Amino acid sequence: MSEDHPAAGLAVLSLKLAEPVPAQVPVGAEIMLKVRVSGAACDLSGGRIEVAGEEIVARAELVAFRDNFNETAAFTVTAPVRVGGFTWTIRFPPQDIGGVSYRECALPVSSRATPHHTSLAVWSVPSPVRVEGGFSITVGAKSSGACALGGAKIEVRNDTGAPAGQGILGDTPWPGTGALYWTDVALASPSREGLQRWSVAFAATDLELPHLSSSAEFSFTAVKPPEHGVTVKVTENRVATPVADVQVALGPYRAATDKAGSAYIVVPAGTYDLAVWKSGFGAASKIVEITADLSVQLELLRLPEELTAWD
Amino acid sequence: MSKSPVEAGPSKDFENRPSAAIDRRSFLASGAAVVAVAEAPAVQAAEAVAWDREVDVIVIGAGAGGLVAAIAAREKGASVVIVEKNFDIGGRAMMSFGGLYIGGGNRMQKAKGVEDSPDRAFADWSRPEKPMGRFSDRALVRTWADNNLELFDWLEGHGIKWDAYRGAPDRLDRNRTRLNVARWPNEPTTPARGSGFVRPLEKTARQMGIEILLQQQMTKIHRESPFVGRVTGIATVEVDEWYRPKTRTMNIRARKGIIIATGGSAGNPVFRTMFDVRLTEEYQAENSEWTQRTGDGEIAAMEIGAALGATACQTTQDDNLITKGRMGKKSNGTITELYPTSPHFFRARALGLVVKDYQDVVLVKENGLRFYDETATTRDYEYYAAALAWTGDPKKFNGGGPIWAIFDADAVAREEWDVSPPHVDPEGYFFSADTIEELAGRIVNEYQWRPMPGANLRKSVERYNSFVDSGADADFKKPRPMHKIAKPPFYAAWHTPALHDSYTGIRINTSAEVIDLRGKVITGLYACGDSAGGFGQHGICRAATFGRIAGFHAAAQPS
Secondary structure, eight states: OOSSSTTGGGSOOEEEESSOOOSEEETTOEEEEOEEEESOSSOOTTOEEEEESSSEEEEEEEEEEOSSEEEEOOEEEEOOSSSEEEEEEEEEOSEEETTEEEOOEEEEEEEEEEOBOEEEEEEOOOSSEETTSEEEEEEEEEETTOOOOTTOEEEEEOTTSOEEEEEEOOSSBOTTOSSEEEEEEEEEOOSSOEEEEEEEEEOOOSOSSOBOOEEEEEEEEEEOOOOEEEEEEEEETTTOOBOOSOEEEETTEEEEOOTTSEEEEEEOSEEEEEEEEOTTBOOEEEEEEESSOEEEEEEEOBOOHHHHOOO | OOOOOOOOSTTSOOTTOOGGGOOHHHHHHHTOOOOOOOOOOOOOSOOOOOOSEEEEEEEEOOSHHHHHHHHHHHHTTOOEEEEESSSSSOHHHHTSOOEEOOOSSOHHHHHTTOOOOHHHHHHHHTOTTSHHHHTSOHHHHHHHHHHHHHHHHHHHHTTOOEEEEOSSOOTTOSSOOOEEEOOOTTOSSOSSTTHHHHHHHHHHHHHTTOEEEETEEEEEEEEEETTEEEEEEEEEEEEOTTOOEEEEEEEEEEEEEEEEOOOOSTTOHHHHTTTOTTOOTTSEETTTTTOOOOOHHHHHHHTTTBOEEOGGGGGOSSSOSEEOOOBSSSSOOTTOOOOTTOTTHHHHOOOOBOOSOGGGOEEEOTTSOBOSOTTOOTTOHHHHHHHTSOOOOTTOOSSOOOOEEEEEHHHHHHHTOOOSTTSSOTTTTEEEESSHHHHHHHOOOTTOOSOOOHHHHHHHHHHHHHHHHHSSOTTTOOSSOOOOOOSSSEEEEEOOOEEOOOOOEEEBOTTOEEEBTTSOEEEEEEEOGGGEESOOOOSHHHHHHHHHHHHHHHHTSOO
16 A cells, blocks of 8 residues: 555445447447546556456556546447347456555446348339330348448349349449449339339348348339330420420320420320420420320420529 | 608608597508507606717618618718628628619610609509508508619619619519619629629728728617617627627717618527417528528617517518528528638538429428428418428427438439539538438438438338329329439438518618607617518618618708
């Protein structure tokens, strides 16, 4: 015992975290801890701190002495990789600091390791799709822990829930994304015409860390093979000038007008809603019956400035 | 020197009209609801104020109304000080399109062969069939109309250069269109045209010896006694660039008059919810990074007894008091235009993105659900009703919370948006993610009361995408949905409605004198621009009209 701290070795030290451990943490996540030791009225810098589960998972050192406590710098501890509740014991092992012996003290902390989430994106779905043919879509999967998902399997199911195709995620994320692993999936077209709602499933098995599975829906329209060419010509009402960059939808088929205000679409015979859209104009539509090649004229009415001016 | 401005005959002044003397005819002619005018208590002992300086006329605010008022007062021989809380002049007008509803048959109209007259101007702007015209004080509308021709010449005489009349009439105009000012060259704050109004007037004001005190916020209007007597001056405090008060305060005595031109109350949630309780704090006043418009003048005037005028103008649902706004930044008025190098960019943090075609986005509420046809026009008040509707926050029943525009990489390409700073503000107002569900989880914003449920947003997008296939929006009847939201990455941009301006304020008479709750003039106190109520006309011309009248009238007062 030193004369300066006659009772130091007998002082009851206690441990505390600067911020509590969250009640739930994703498996394998890095958690920041900062440990405070109070009960000693002197500087314990250099003192050792351990964090142990079944074995020691982190070590830290007391670096700062404040008014009534000593503190470590922030250090990281990795959460368990298995899902479930876990307890860590934060220990101040018995040690001598500055010639004074200190007894052990400990603080148990508990939390729960949870699996990562996954989520999906489905894109490049052609619509409409011709019946009896084939088509392909692109599917990407994302782990909430940004884990590499390359090699994992994607399954596509049709509107009856029956398997329609599958793909294996590649090893490189989709350009512009952080960690969206993706694959093209080749699919057989449905034999039935009309709106289809299919689904994509990601079964999160065989990954390094536990993940939850996920699913997403996508839709498309299945159609008969096209046979007639339809020219849609869009002009501005009254002035009769062609309007370019107009979005044109003929049933499920979509196109945009060129500089001459014209769009060309090939469709099967049938009766269709023809709808056109351009910002700053009123929407316009008409019903057209197509039995042969056809040219259709549609007029757009410019919205009054009062409705479009923002000032 | 100009002639005195034209004032409408009736309603000039409610002063010295004991209630017993108001016969039915003059009561109706006054257009004023003067009910039970009590005898004024005797003026109490004048407030003891230590004056730091003294001037004839104080103008509070250096925007369109304030600059005009200051020049008008100076022109009539008064010494004038303007106090402005921003670090530069200009106010709301600086960021505006620089358009004035001005006509009456001026030189430019004649050159175009446009027939116009003050009578026509008055008729247009007091049209009863339009809510925008229905609720205005017609004495003020008449005064505006009767001053149009003189004001046109007066503004030209003080440095304003005109560009041209707009192509088509808007708002209530039938006989004329809006006249735009010419751009001010090399304006560093904004590409908007409004600097073409305020910079020439600033130059004129400085040449005339008007002192402009920047970063001085008015905190109080002194009156002889709390609710009686003339106004005597103002208290100010020096503020920093975030309007935080510093230690230096000042009392300025006004020998002749005080003119309130503080720009209205669009930026004050407490004040504006007096008129529309839905407009809670998440709605940002357009251009508030430049001009706060926190109702400072209204509050100071009401604290000494002022009334508000024609408050129904604030809730006509006929003008674009609310706008859909641009997106990806907090202060997101649609025409919020600035440069990354603008001196106030530090407050804006982003330029924002403008949606050219609402087929490119879906709009969802804080809960991840769509709520309306995204292509709604700016004056579709059913859109705002849906946007401002309650969605379940147990602690906040008014206001509708954030609106988020959700879109994909293909939309970015079609719109040619740059989705990185300085165009967007990733600190709470713009997010991107690899999937839609992940995007919902990324949204963390000061007005988002709970995390957006990812499953809701995914289902909203999947359902919308199916509408693109089926050809019809079964939920909100958007015109034929054209584009899916499918290609990663995905984006969420703040797209909460923004508040354009305010359309009510302090009650004034045709001399721009402030009227109190008993219908009496508060001697020496004036208001103009968006701080003044009574005339629900948007923009600069109303501010200039009543600013000029106030300046002339104040300068003519005895010291």
